[in-house]
Amino acid sequence: MTQKSKIDFKQILDHSHIANPYPLYAQFRETPVALQEDGSYLVSTYNEVVSLLHDPRISSDMRKSDAQKRFMQQAKQKREEMIAQGQQVEEPEEIVPAFIFQDPPNHDRLRRIVTSQLTPERVENMSSHIEQIVKEHLDKHAQGGQIDIVDDLAYPLPVTVICQLLGVPREDEAQFHAWAEPLASVLDPGQVQTEEQQKQIMQAGRQMREYMGQLLQKLKAQPGDNLLSGMMAADDIDGAMSPRELISTAVLLLIAGHETTVNLITNGTLAMLRSPELLERLRQDPELIITYVEELLRYDPPVHFRTRTALADIQIAGTTIPQGATIILVLASGSHDGQRFERSEELIPDRQGNEHLGFGSGLHYCVGAPLARVEAHIALGEISRRLIEPKLALDPPPYRDNAALRGPRHLPVNFKGLRS
Amino acid sequence: MRISVDLNRCQGYGQCCFADPSVFKLRGEEVLEFDPAPGDEHRLKVIRAAKACPVQAIYIGESYEEQEERSHRHE
Amino acid sequence: MSNHSSQGLRKDEHIVIVGASLAGLRAAEALRRRDFAGQITIVGDEKYAPYDRPPLSKHVLTGHLPIEHTPLAMLEDVRATWILGVAATALDVEQRQLSLSNGERLHFDQLLIATGTRARPWPEERGGKLDGVFLIRDRDDSQQLRERLARKPGRVLIAGGGFIGCEVASVCRELDLEVTLVERGPTPLYGALGSSMGSIVARLQQQHGVDLRTRTTVESFEGDAAGRLCRARLSDGSVVEIDVAIVALGALHNTEWLQGSGLAADERGLVCDTYSRVLDAQGQVVEGIFTAGDVARWPQHLCDGDLIAVEHWGNAVDQAENAAGNMLSAETDYRAYKHIPAFWSSQFGINIKAVGLPNRGDEVMVTQGSVERYRFVAAYGRQGRIIAAVSFDQGRWLEAYNTLIEEGATYPPQLAAADQPENMQSQPAGFPAMARHA
Numbered sequence: 001m002t003q004k005s006k007i008d009f010k011q012i013l014d015h016s017h018i019a020n021p022y023p024l025y026a027q028f029r030e031t032p033v034a035l036q037e038d039g040s041y042l043v044s045t046y047n048e049v050v051s052l053l054h055d056p057r058i059s060s061d062m063r064k065s066d067a068q069k070r071f072m073q074q075a076k077q078k079r080e081e082m083i084a085q086g087q088q089v090e091e092p093e094e095i096v097p098a099f100i101f102q103d104p105p106n107h108d109r110l111r112r113i114v115t116s117q118l119t120p121e122r123v124e125n126m127s128s129h130i131e132q133i134v135k136e137h138l139d140k141h142a143q144g145g146q147i148d149i150v151d152d153l154a155y156p157l158p159v160t161v162i163c164q165l166l167g168v169p170r171e172d173e174a175q176f177h178a179w180a181e182p183l184a185s186v187l188d189p190g191q192v193q194t195e196e197q198q199k200q201i202m203q204a205g206r207q208m209r210e211y212m213g214q215l216l217q218k219l220k221a222q223p224g225d226n227l228l229s230g231m232m233a234a235d236d237i238d239g240a241m242s243p244r245e246l247i248s249t250a251v252l253l254l255i256a257g258h259e260t261t262v263n264l265i266t267n268g269t270l271a272m273l274r275s276p277e278l279l280e281r282l283r284q285d286p287e288l289i290i291t292y293v294e295e296l297l298r299y300d301p302p303v304h305f306r307t308r309t310a311l312a313d314i315q316i317a318g319t320t321i322p323q324g325a326t327i328i329l330v331l332a333s334g335s336h337d338g339q340r341f342e343r344s345e346e347l348i349p350d351r352q353g354n355e356h357l358g359f360g361s362g363l364h365y366c367v368g369a370p371l372a373r374v375e376a377h378i379a380l381g382e383i384s385r386r387l388i389e390p391k392l393a394l395d396p397p398p399y400r401d402n403a404a405l406r407g408p409r410h411l412p413v414n415f416k417g418l419r420s
Numbered sequence: 421m422r423i424s425v426d427l428n429r430c431q432g433y434g435q436c437c438f439a440d441p442s443v444f445k446l447r448g449e450e451v452l453e454f455d456p457a458p459g460d461e462h463r464l465k466v467i468r469a470a471k472a473c474p475v476q477a478i479y480i481g482e483s484y485e486e487q488e489e490r491s492h493r494h495e
Numbered sequence: 496m497s498n499h500s501s502q503g504l505r506k507d508e509h510i511v512i513v514g515a516s517l518a519g520l521r522a523a524e525a526l527r528r529r530d531f532a533g534q535i536t537i538v539g540d541e542k543y544a545p546y547d548r549p550p551l552s553k554h555v556l557t558g559h560l561p562i563e564h565t566p567l568a569m570l571e572d573v574r575a576t577w578i579l580g581v582a583a584t585a586l587d588v589e590q591r592q593l594s595l596s597n598g599e600r601l602h603f604d605q606l607l608i609a610t611g612t613r614a615r616p617w618p619e620e621r622g623g624k625l626d627g628v629f630l631i632r633d634r635d636d637s638q639q640l641r642e643r644l645a646r647k648p649g650r651v652l653i654a655g656g657g658f659i660g661c662e663v664a665s666v667c668r669e670l671d672l673e674v675t676l677v678e679r680g681p682t683p684l685y686g687a688l689g690s691s692m693g694s695i696v697a698r699l700q701q702q703h704g705v706d707l708r709t710r711t712t713v714e715s716f717e718g719d720a721a722g723r724l725c726r727a728r729l730s731d732g733s734v735v736e737i738d739v740a741i742v743a744l745g746a747l748h749n750t751e752w753l754q755g756s757g758l759a760a761d762e763r764g765l766v767c768d769t770y771s772r773v774l775d776a777q778g779q780v781v782e783g784i785f786t787a788g789d790v791a792r793w794p795q796h797l798c799d800g801d802l803i804a805v806e807h808w809g810n811a812v813d814q815a816e817n818a819a820g821n822m823l824s825a826e827t828d829y830r831a832y833k834h835i836p837a838f839w840s841s842q843f844g845i846n847i848k849a850v851g852l853p854n855r856g857d858e859v860m861v862t863q864g865s866v867e868r869y870r871f872v873a874a875y876g877r878q879g880r881i882i883a884a885v886s887f888d889q890g891r892w893l894e895a896y897n898t899l900i901e902e903g904a905t906y907p908p909q910l911a912a913a914d915q916p917e918n919m920q921s922q923p924a925g926f927p928a929m930a931r932h933a
C-alpha cells in the first residue's frame with residue numbers, strides 16, 4: 001500500500017530548517033519510503049538508503065527520469081514555438097554529463113580513468129602542501145581577533161588543493177574561486193533558482209569549460225605530473241576520455257570537492273567550538289581527529305541528499321517505487337537512523353564501527369574521499385590545536401540556501417592568538 | 421599488531437590503500453592484498469585505514485604472542 | 496545455569512574447542528566478547544597458532560606475503576589455554592571427556608568441534624610421495640611450494656580445477672611459469688560455479704597462457720631414480736614433462752577421530768541442527784556439544800533444509816559466532832543460524848565473489864556488465880527463485896542480490912539495470928548431476 005504521507009520533502013528546502021534539519025529527518029523516518037506530491041519518493045532510513053544505493057535498478061542519469069523527460073519535452077516545445085513565431089533561439093549547448101550523472105558502463109570507464117590517476121602517491125604528496133596552505137592562512141591571524149573559518153580558511157583551501165592536483169597554474173586559481181560557487185548549486189537538485197542565478201550558472205559553466213579546453217590544449221603540448229595530464233594520457237580497455245569528457249570530469253572534480261570540503265571543515269569547527277570538552281579532548285589526543293572526522297560525516301555531513309531514478313518497479317519497505325520515478329535518498333537522515341546507530345543524535349567523537357553515508361555508498365562512492373579526509377584531518381587538527389581560547393561569535397551561524405550541500409555561509413570565531 | 425580484513429565485506433573502495441599504501445594494495449580493480457602483520461610503525465596509518473573503510477571491514481587486533489606474553493605476566 | 500554476575504558469565508564452566516584455526520579462534524573471541532568468565536582450552540593438532548588460509552594459495556605463493564605474516568589477528572583477549580601440536584583422538588560424550596594424542600584426557604562442560612578439512616591426498620601413495628608433488632592446506636605446504644616455485648622450475652601441473660587449483664594456476668602465470676591445469680569436468684570451477692560460468696574462466700585462463708586440459712584426469716605421476724617427479728600421464732594418453740605437481744582435488748572433513756563417539760559424523764562432515772548443536776547417529780541433539788566451520792554440515796534454509804557443509808572463510812566466522820552465542824544462552828534464547836554463504840577468490844587479477852548457493856542453481860543468467868571484459872554479475876535460479884549470484888570485479892552489487900536471495904525473489908530477475916547485456920538469456924548452469932546430492 002502506497003500512502004501519501006504528510007511528510008513533505010519541500011520542508012527540507014525551507015530555510016527555517018537549514019540550521020537544524022535533523023528533527024525533520026526523524027519525522028521523515030517514520031515513513032521509510034514516502035511518496036511525495038510531485039510523484040517522487042523520499043527515502044530516509046539507513047537500510048533502505050543503503051539498499052537502494054547498491055540496487056542495479058536505480059540510475060544516476062537524470063535523463064532517464066519521467067520528470068526530466070517531461071521537462072525536456074516542454075523545453076523543446078517552447079523552443080519550437082519560439083522558432084515558429086520567428087524568434088531567434090540559441091541552440092542549447094550540448095554537454096556531456098559528468099560521470100556522477102552517468103550509469104555503468106560509461107560511468108565505470110570514466111571513474112576508472114580518474115582513480116587510475118588519483119593515486120595514493122598523488123594524495124600523499126599533497127598532504128605537505130595542505131599543511132603549508134593551512135598554516136599560511138592561519139598565520140595571517142597571528143594576533144588573534146576574529147577569523148571567519150569559511151572565508152579565511154575553509155573556502156580557499158579545497159580550490160587551491162584541487163587546482164594544484166589537476167594542474168591548473170597558480171595564477172589562474174582566482175578565476176576558479178569565482179566559478180566554483182555558482183556551479184556547486186548544480187549539485188543541488190531541490191534548489192529553485194531565479195532566472196538571474198540560472199544565467200550566472202550557465203555563464204560560469206561555459207567560461208570554465210572554455211578555460212578547461214584551453215588548458216587541456218596546453219597540457220597536451222606540455223604534459224606535467226598532474227591529474228589532467230594523467231587523465232588525458234590514460235588509456236582504458238573501453239576507451240580513453242574524449243576531450244569533452246575530460247572537460248566535464250575536470251569541472252566535476254572541482255565542484256564536487258569544493259563546497260563539500262568547505263562544509264566539512266566548517267561544521268567540524270562549529271561542533272568543537274560548541275563543546276569545550278570536545279575541543280579539549282581533541283587537543284589532548286591528536287589521534288582522535290581520525291574518528292572525529294568520520295563522526296562529523298555522519299552527524300553533520302556536507303551532503304544531505306542525492307537523487308536517483310527507478311529503472312524498474314522496486315518493492316521496498318512495503319512500497320512499490322514505479323519505474324521512472326525520482327528517488328530522493330536522504331543520506332544525512334540515514335546516518336541519523338537510531339535503528340542503525342546507537343545514540344544516533346549524539347556526536348561521539350570516538351564512535352566505533354561508523355558506517356556513515358557521508359561519502360555515499362556503492363558505485364558512486366566519493367572519488368575524492370581520501371583527499372577530503374586529509375584536508376579535514378589537517379585543517380581541523382590545526383584549528384583545534386592552534387587557536388587560543390576560540391569562541392563562536394555567532395551561534396547559530398548564517399547558513400547558505402543550499403539544502404543538499406548544507407553548511408554555514410560564515411563562521412566568525414573570536415580568539416586570543418595562535419599557538420605556534 | 422595484527423589486522424584482519426573481511427574480504428566478503430570489502431567492496432574494493434580502496435580507502436585503506438590511501439591511508440597506508442604499503443600495507444593495503446588493490447591489485448586489478450577489486451583484489452585487495454594486505455599485510456596482516458605490519459610493523460608497529462604502521463599503527464597510526466592502519467588505524468586511519470580501518471576508520472576510513474566505508475564498510476568497516478578492517479579489524480585491528482593482537483598477535484598470539486602479544487596475548488601469551490600478557491597472560492604470562494599476569495600469572 | 497546461566498547466571499550473569501558482574502564478574503562475567505559462568506565462572507566455573509570449562510569450554511573446550513577442538514581445532515585451533517579460524518572457526519576455533521573466532522568462537523573463543525565471541526565467548527569472551529559475551530563475557531564468558533570460565534576457562535577456555537583450545538586444542539589444535541598443528542604446531543602453529545591460528546593462521547589465515549586464503550593467502551596460502553595466493554600472495555604467499557607469489558612471494559608478496561611472507562609466510563610468517565599469515566597468523567590471524569586476535570580480535571579479543573581470549574585468555575585461553577592453548578594446547579598446540581596435539582590432536583584430539585577420541586570423544587566420550589557420556590563422560591564429557593576428550594582423549595588427546597599426548598595421552599592426556601581433557602574434561603569439558605561444553606565442547607566446540609571445529610576440526611575443519613584437509614586436502615584430499617593423491618590416491619596413489621608412491622606418486623604422492625615423489626619430490627615435487629604438493630598439496631595446499633597448511634602453512635608448511637604453502638611455504639614449501641613457495642620455495643620451490645621461487646626457484647623457477649620447469650612446467651607445473653595442477654590436478655584439479657577448483658578454486659585453489661585455479662588460484663595456483665594464476666600464481667604460476669604471474670611468476671611466468673609454464674602451467675598445465677587438468678580438470679575432470681568440462682570446465683574449471685565446474686563443481687563450484689557450473690560449466691556455464693566455468694567456460695568464462697576457461698577462456699580467462701587460456702588468454703593468460705594456461706595449458707588447460709578439461710575432461711581429463713591425471714592417471715599417474717612418475718619420478719626418476721632419485722624419487723624426483725618428472726612426468727604425469729593423463730587419461731587422454733598424453734604424457735606431460737613436469738617439475739612440480741599440485742594436487743588440488745578438494746577437501747576431506749576431519750571427522751575420523753569422532754568414530755566411535757556416536758555422533759553423526761562421516762566423510763561429508765559433522766551434522767548439526769540450525770543452532771549449531773551436533774546430532775548423534777540417531778539424529779538426536781547432543782547437549783553442550785557444538786560445531787562450526789568447514790567441518791559442520793547444517794540444514795540450509797535456502798534449499799529446504801538440506802544438510803550442507805559450506806567450506807568458506809565467511810561461514811567459519813559466522814557459524815563460530817552463532818555457536819558461541821548459543822553455548823552461552825538458555826535454550827529458549829537460542830538463535831537459528833541463517834547464513835547466506837559468501838566467498839571470494841582472486842585469480843588473474845580478477846576478484847570473483849559469490850553469495851548464496853551457486854551449485855544448487857539450475858540456471859544462470861548474466862544480469863549486468865560484460866562477460867568479455869570479465870566484469871559482470873550473474874544470477875543463479877532454482878525452481879523460479881534466485882538462489883545465488885556471482886560477480887567478476889563487480890562486488891559492489893552483490894549486496895542487492897543478497898537481498899533478492901533473502902526475499903526469495905523470482906528468477907529470472909527483472910532488473911532493467913543500466914548495464915544489462917543486450918541479449919540476456921537464462922542458460923543451464925551446468926553442474927555435475929551428482930553434486931546436488933553430495
Ligand SMILES: Cc1cc2nc3c(=O)[nH]c(=O)nc-3n(C[C@H](O)[C@H](O)[C@H](O)COP(=O)(O)OP(=O)(O)OC[C@H]3O[C@@H](n4cnc5c(N)ncnc54)[C@H](O)[C@@H]3O)c2cc1C
Nearest residue numbers: 514516517518540548549582583610611612788789807808
Ligand atoms: C589454500 C586455501 C585457500 C582458501 N581461500 C579461500 C578464499 O579465497 N575464500 C574463502 O572464502 N575461503 C577460502 N578458503 C577456505 C577457508 O580457509 C576455510 O573455510 C577456513 O579455513 C575454515 O576454517 P575452520 O576453522 O573451519 O577449518 P580449518 O581452517 O580447516 O581448521 C581446522 C583445524 O583443526 C585442526 N584439526 C583437525 N583435526 C583435529 C583434531 N582431531 N584435533 C585437533 N585439531 C584438529 C586442523 O589441523 C586445523 O588446524 C581457503 C582454504 C585454503 C586451504
Ligand code: HEM
Nearest residue numbers: 100256257260261264302303306359360364366367368372
Ligand atoms: C568532505 C568532502 C566531501 C564529501 C562529503 C563528498 C561527498 C560525496 C558524496 C555523498 C558522493 C556520492 C554522490 C552520489 O552517490 O550521487 C560523492 C561523489 C563524488 N565526489 Fe565527493 N565529497 C567530498 C569531497 C570530494 C572531493 C575533494 C572530490 C574531488 C577531488 C570529490 C569528488 C567526487 C566525485 C567525482 C564524485 C562522483 C563519483 C561517482 O559518481 O562515481 N568529492 N561525494
Ligand code: SF4
Nearest residue numbers: 430431433434436473
Ligand atoms: S577500504 Fe574497506 S572496502 Fe575499501 S578496499 Fe579497503 S577494506 Fe576494502
